Amino acid sequence: MNARLWPVFLAIAILVLGGCSSRSREVVVYTSVDQVVSEPILRDFEKQSGLTVRGVFDTEETKSTGVLNRLVAEAAHPQADVFWSGDPVRPFVLIKRGLVAPYESPNAARIPPTFRASDGSWTGFAARVRVLLVNKNRVLASATPRSIRDLADPRWKGATAIANPLFGTTTMHVAALFSIWGDEQGRAFLQALKDNQARIASSNGEVKRLVATGEVAFGVADTDDAQEALADHAPIEVVFPDQDGIGTLVMPTTVSLMRGSPHPDAGKRLIDYLLRPEVEQRLAEAAAHVPLRAGVQTPQGVKRAGEFKAMQVDYNQVAEEMERMQPLLKGWVGL
Amino acid sequence: MLAVAGAVLLVAALLPILSLVAELPATARTAIAVLGTARPWELLLRSMALAALVTVASLAAGVPLGLLIARTDLPFRRLLWGLHLFPFFLPPFVLALGWFHVLGRTGLVGTESTSRLLFSGGGAIWVLWLTFTPVCTSLVAIALLGVDAGLEEAARLVASPVRVATRILIPAARPAIVLATLLVFALTISELAVPMFLRVQVFPAAVFARLGGIDYAPGEAFALALPLLPLALLLLAVERRFVGPRVFAVAGLRGMAREPIPLGTWRPLVTLAAWLLVLIATVPLWVLLSRASRGGGLMQVPRWLGQAPSNSLLSGAIAATVIAVLGFVLGHAAARRIRGASSLDALSMLAFITPAPVLGVGLIAVWNRGWTQPVYGTLAILVVGFVARYAVVGLRTVSSVILQSPRALEEAAATTGAGAWRRLARIVLPMSARGVVAGWLFAFLFCVRDLETAVLFYPAGREPLTVRLFTLEANGPPAVVAGLAVAQVALTAAVLALGAAAFAWRRAWR
Numbered sequence: 001m002n003a004r005l006w007p008v009f010l011a012i013a014i015l016v017l018g019g020c021s022s023r024s025r026e027v028v029v030y031t032s033v034d035q036v037v038s039e040p041i042l043r044d045f046e047k048q049s050g051l052t053v054r055g056v057f058d059t060e061e062t063k064s065t066g067v068l069n070r071l072v073a074e075a076a077h078p079q080a081d082v083f084w085s086g087d088p089v090r091p092f093v094l095i096k097r098g099l100v101a102p103y104e105s106p107n108a109a110r111i112p113p114t115f116r117a118s119d120g121s122w123t124g125f126a127a128r129v130r131v132l133l134v135n136k137n138r139v140l141a142s143a144t145p146r147s148i149r150d151l152a153d154p155r156w157k158g159a160t161a162i163a164n165p166l167f168g169t170t171t172m173h174v175a176a177l178f179s180i181w182g183d184e185q186g187r188a189f190l191q192a193l194k195d196n197q198a199r200i201a202s203s204n205g206e207v208k209r210l211v212a213t214g215e216v217a218f219g220v221a222d223t224d225d226a227q228e229a230l231a232d233h234a235p236i237e238v239v240f241p242d243q244d245g246i247g248t249l250v251m252p253t254t255v256s257l258m259r260g261s262p263h264p265d266a267g268k269r270l271i272d273y274l275l276r277p278e279v280e281q282r283l284a285e286a287a288a289h290v291p292l293r294a295g296v297q298t299p300q301g302v303k304r305a306g307e308f309k310a311m312q313v314d315y316n317q318v319a320e321e322m323e324r325m326q327p328l329l330k331g332w333v334g335l
Numbered sequence: 336m337l338a339v340a341g342a343v344l345l346v347a348a349l350l351p352i353l354s355l356v357a358e359l360p361a362t363a364r365t366a367i368a369v370l371g372t373a374r375p376w377e378l379l380l381r382s383m384a385l386a387a388l389v390t391v392a393s394l395a396a397g398v399p400l401g402l403l404i405a406r407t408d409l410p411f412r413r414l415l416w417g418l419h420l421f422p423f424f425l426p427p428f429v430l431a432l433g434w435f436h437v438l439g440r441t442g443l444v445g446t447e448s449t450s451r452l453l454f455s456g457g458g459a460i461w462v463l464w465l466t467f468t469p470v471c472t473s474l475v476a477i478a479l480l481g482v483d484a485g486l487e488e489a490a491r492l493v494a495s496p497v498r499v500a501t502r503i504l505i506p507a508a509r510p511a512i513v514l515a516t517l518l519v520f521a522l523t524i525s526e527l528a529v530p531m532f533l534r535v536q537v538f539p540a541a542v543f544a545r546l547g548g549i550d551y552a553p554g555e556a557f558a559l560a561l562p563l564l565p566l567a568l569l570l571l572a573v574e575r576r577f578v579g580p581r582v583f584a585v586a587g588l589r590g591m592a593r594e595p596i597p598l599g600t601w602r603p604l605v606t607l608a609a610w611l612l613v614l615i616a617t618v619p620l621w622v623l624l625s626r627a628s629r630g631g632g633l634m635q636v637p638r639w640l641g642q643a644p645s646n647s648l649l650s651g652a653i654a655a656t657v658i659a660v661l662g663f664v665l666g667h668a669a670a671r672r673i674r675g676a677s678s679l680d681a682l683s684m685l686a687f688i689t690p691a692p693v694l695g696v697g698l699i700a701v702w703n704r705g706w707t708q709p710v711y712g713t714l715a716i717l718v719v720g721f722v723a724r725y726a727v728v729g730l731r732t733v734s735s736v737i738l739q740s741p742r743a744l745e746e747a748a749a750t751t752g753a754g755a756w757r758r759l760a761r762i763v764l765p766m767s768a769r770g771v772v773a774g775w776l777f778a779f780l781f782c783v784r785d786l787e788t789a790v791l792f793y794p795a796g797r798e799p800l801t802v803r804l805f806t807l808e809a810n811g812p813p814a815v816v817a818g819l820a821v822a823q824v825a826l827t828a829a830v831l832a833l834g835a836a837a838f839a840w841r842r843a844w845r
Contacts, residue, residue, distance in 0.1 A: 028795045034810040054796025057806040070791070073699045079712065079795060202531050205810050213440035215450055228810060331374075 026052040027266035030067045031084035033253055034224060037287040038084065045273045051266050056080070068093060071258070075099055078260045081267030084274065087251045088115070089172050091122040092319035094256065101259040103268055107275035110293050112305075115252050123271070124252030126280045126289035127305065130173050131226055131248070132239040133211040134218040139237075145218055148177070148241045152192035161199040161207045161219035165329050168204055169222055169251055174329065175322035176249050176313050186325075190332050200333060211236055222251075223302075227288035230301075240308050247311040252292060253283070336755065340664035341679050343657070348686035348723040351697025358554030358700075366558030375541055379562055382538035385459060385530075386523040392464045393519045396612060397471025398512060402500055403609055404472065405479035406487075408595040410606055416476065417835075419613040422620070423469040424780045424827050426801050428528035429820045431462045432808065433619020435532075436626050436817070443622055459535045463523050465616040470522070471515040478511035479504055488594075496596045513577040514731075517570050521688050524566075527787050528805070538563075539690045560693045567688040571681055620824055623817045632814025636822055639807065639815055640800070644826055647799040650714045651782035654721035655729075659775035661722070662729025666774070667763055669730065670737040671745075680734075683727035694723060695791030714797050717789055721782040728781050729774040736770025737763065769841070776834040783827060800826060 031038050035057040042053045058067045068090050071080060075097065083100075085091055094100050104120035115124035132145055138159070139145070145153070151160045163170040178186035199216060201207045207219040208226070212234035226238040240248045255271045257264065273279065277296050283289035284298045290305055291298060298304055359366065369375060400419070404412045422430055436442050438449040438458075452458055482504060490503045505512075530537040542559050598605055627633045665683075668676035686694060698720055702711040710716055740763065748758045764771070786801040793802055804819045811819075 030795070035806045036811045052796070054794075056793070056795045057798075059790065059805050059808075066791075070699070073696060074703050077703050077705055077708070077711075079703070200534070202534055205808075206534075209439075213450070215440050215447065224810070232813070 025050065025266075026054055027082065027263050027270050028054045028056075028080050028261075029082045029084055029270060030056045030071060030080040032058040032067050032086040032090070033084055034086070034287065037224065037283065040286075041274070041279060041282060045270060049266075049269055049273070051269070053270070058086075071099060072097065078258050079262070080258050081261040081263045082270050083256045083258060085122075085254045085256070086128070087169050087172050088122070088124050088254050088315045089175070089319040089322055091254050091256045092316055093323070094258075095121050099259055101257045101261070101264070103257040103271060105268070105272050105275050107272050110277075111275070112292060115292050122254045122256045123275060124254045125275055125292055126283035127250050127252040127292055128169065128222040128224055128287075128289055129240065129248055129250055129303075129308075130169065130220060131223055132218055132241050133208060133221050133226055133229060134237045134239055135211050135214050135216070136235045136237050138214050138217040144237065144239060146239060146241060146243070147245060148220065149189070150218075150241075151198055151220065152189060152196045154196060156196065156217055158197040158199075159217040160196065161201050161210045161216045162193065163201050163204045163207050163221070164333060166326075166333055170204065170220075171322055171329070172251060172318060173220070173249055175318045175325060176311060178325060179313055179318050179321045180246050180311065187328070190328075194332070208234075224287040224289065227302075240303075242311070243309050247309040249313070250290065250305065250310045253289070336664055336759070337668050337673060337675065340661050341675060343722070344661060344665065344679055344682060344726055347719050348682055348694075348726065350701045351694055351723065352686070352689065353697075354700040355554065355557035355693065355697045359558060362554030362558060365555050369555060369559055370561075375538070375559055375562070378536060378538045378541050381536065382524050383566075385456065385463075385535075385537060386520045388460050389463045389467060389523045390516055390519045392460065393468040393471045394512065394516060396464075397468045397515065398475050398505065398508075400468075400609060400612065401472040401475025401508070402479060402504060403598075403605065405476040406500070406504060406596050407598050407605075408602070409598065409609060410602075415609060415613055416473070417831075418617060420469045420473055421828070421831065422466055422616050424784055424831065425466075425620075425824060426528070426784045426786050426804075427463065427466045427526060428532055428786065428805065428808075429623070429823055430466055430619050431529045431532045432816070432820055433623045434458070434462055436622045437619055454533050456535050458533050459530050462529055462533070463526060467519045467522055468612075468616075470518050471512070474511040474515040474518075475508050478508040482507045491596070496599075499596065510577060514574065517574050521570060524563075525688055525690055525787075527691070539692075542690045543692050556693055556696065560690050563688060563690070564685070567685050568681075570688065571684050574684075623820045623824070626817035627814055627821045630812065630814030632812070632816075632818035633821065635812075635815050636818040639803075639811070639819060640822060641803065642796075643798055643800040643803040644822065646714060646717075646797050647783050647801070647826065650717040650721065650799065651779050653714075654718040654725070654782045655775045655779035657718065657722050658726055658729035658778040659733075659771050661726055662731075662733040662774045662778070663764070663767070663771050664759075665726075666730045666733030666735075666770075667737050667759065667767075670734040671742065680727075680730060683730050686723050687725070687727045691724065691785075691787035692791050695720065695788060698723070699792050711792075711794070713794055716792055716794060717797075717799065720788045720792065721778075721785065724785070724788045725778050725781045729778045732774035732777055733767060733770045736767045736773075740766045769838070772837065772841075776830075780827065780830060783830060 029042065038057070039055065042055055045051070046053050056067060056070065071083060071094060078099070083091065083094065091100065100121045102120040105123060108116055108123045111123065111125060116122065134144055145156070150156065151162060165171050165174045177189065181189070199210065201210060201219070204221040204225045207221045208229050210216045211219045212229045212232065226236065229236050230238070242248060255274050257267050257271060261267050277293055280289070280291045280293060281296050284291050284296065284302050288302045290303060292305055403409045404416050409415065434453060437444060438453040439445045440447060440450040442449070487499060487503055490499045494502070525539060527539040527543060531540055542556050665676060665679055669680045698716065702716055702719065710719065744762050745758050748762055753761070784801065785799070786805055789799050790802050790805065793799065798806070800819070800823050804816070804823060807819065808816050
């Protein structure tokens, strides 16, 4: 072996590793939408556009924040062109840091203004909804919980589950409850959950698993988790909570173009594609997402926006609430 | 050459750590506040208790099993060893997933009680014990295979087999036992995926919460990881005291040529117990295969694999090659106590024990720059990450082999005017070739099973198989997820089979 061989070896290694990807016709998307749902859509875009899509997907345990934090960590040299978020509040973290470029897609025109930014910094489409998953073998029909507050009902002590609120849509849900109820009621609810020995699952997927297997009587998760459980023939009932109260939280998925992205034009093409009604319909069929546009067909069992009472929240305010309450949540979780 | 190898290690492992040190002043106040509360210390104690329990349990099973494999007439002991070692080379969360399909409420033998037990500290100890016991078994077996046959045979003339085992063999394997203790402790205390999967709160999860939560705080995460620094140094000191200069053999060096100790009337019972332990550890793998077979999971695997297997193999192979070269140069320097080698050795151990997500954030900070995109945007960043984290694997494997080679040969060559390069290439390399190949293989297997290091910075669209499995795990169809886990098992088995074939071929060729 000769010392002069070192640089040669390293050069070959870099060529082998780097040469494996052609970077001219590609688009890079970071997404917190479940990989099992998002990847087939991205593959179809590849076929239609001729562009190669390179994706970074979140793990369930760090859902929505793992990818988000990577975008923040990479801010100095953005790698991503598009952030396809599983909820409408994470983009605000990026917007506040100046990491998002405005882009008004022509395909966004028919999406209601409530679900998109007027400056094009984010556009919402197919939404998930926070629902209660109830195990029918453990809960009598007459005792079916109807409110998010039932998680803290002593009748269900030790028999309910909620995902870790530091991650995923649970963070947004808790923040939304705080924004509606106020600090005092919100804190009281969290304490009541703890007193009621609600299980803190690692993720919504884990909540689904706990309810489906009957390890808990019911828990709170998202509509796509509910649909997966139903597809597996799990004995669950899906309840839209608080229909006679504050309403059920609706969380559109959103797309944003990243500022300084390596392939902005390709990024815009991907955003245009994702905002097509066909994609919204596909998300309704594949993962029970609620279409936000009128006229999009939904499969049986999937509700449309307007068919249930939605919680009235300002996503920007929820985003601020979410950042503000982090120390409280860390303390509550015990980390 | 040592300078070049040292520079590679410094760039890969030290720069990321330094970049986080630079973040400390900005987050000092928050960091002090965090460390000033009881909770991080409580979690650290809990992690240390978990690590201690797993270590003790692994030693309790691994030391006798290593003795049985290396020095007794246990039937089919080589096959037993191979089967026993195999689960260790799989990502621990794959085994946890398998145990979920066995003991979870809807699992093979699952009830509410087994499920509750699995999703508890006891469950984490169970999974990690079965995963890490092979480390103890193998190190002890390897050490015993290297014990001087004359010493043992002389003792057997006057003493009973039990006395030989307790008075001669186990004391002779003490350095290996200490090394196994340190390795299992280090592997358990840095394990994140299994405790998270089983909902057991541990210290690395607290560090990870600073990186995965909405308020991204890498400086705070690093501050929180600081208590691990004295722990790493303590482990190093213990290792130096009890293992460092001592010699024990590496796989296959001496073989099993000696007359094995007869187990006598205990043979059937001991055989049953040993095989039971080994077969229990493989149960989750068979259950995963069964789960993948139901619901067409195996048929769908090709659709979901993507390029992940080739990403794992390519990045792992290149990283293992770099590690083997580093291991050869640095391992030789460490074994011969050349100046500076000791610090580099300590650095490699520190990088190994530092929580992987912390190292990952440091790597992003160092490598995500305009001019480093050929590295950061490609699989090369995985190679850098793997080299940083697993250099210690190659270094220790090679140095333990070199320690067995007589120094006199190198000194004789030096007196005849052979330079450092020539001595390394013509004397050290031929004598330690098997150790270098073993170091390459171990490093490769560590890279292929890695999840925690890669998950934070894998290049877009170029994820290794472990990451793909992890990102699909919670929401993918269970049969497909089980199928991907089976693919990971098959990939590992193929690598091990190739490694075994390479060693067998070399033996036959000689």
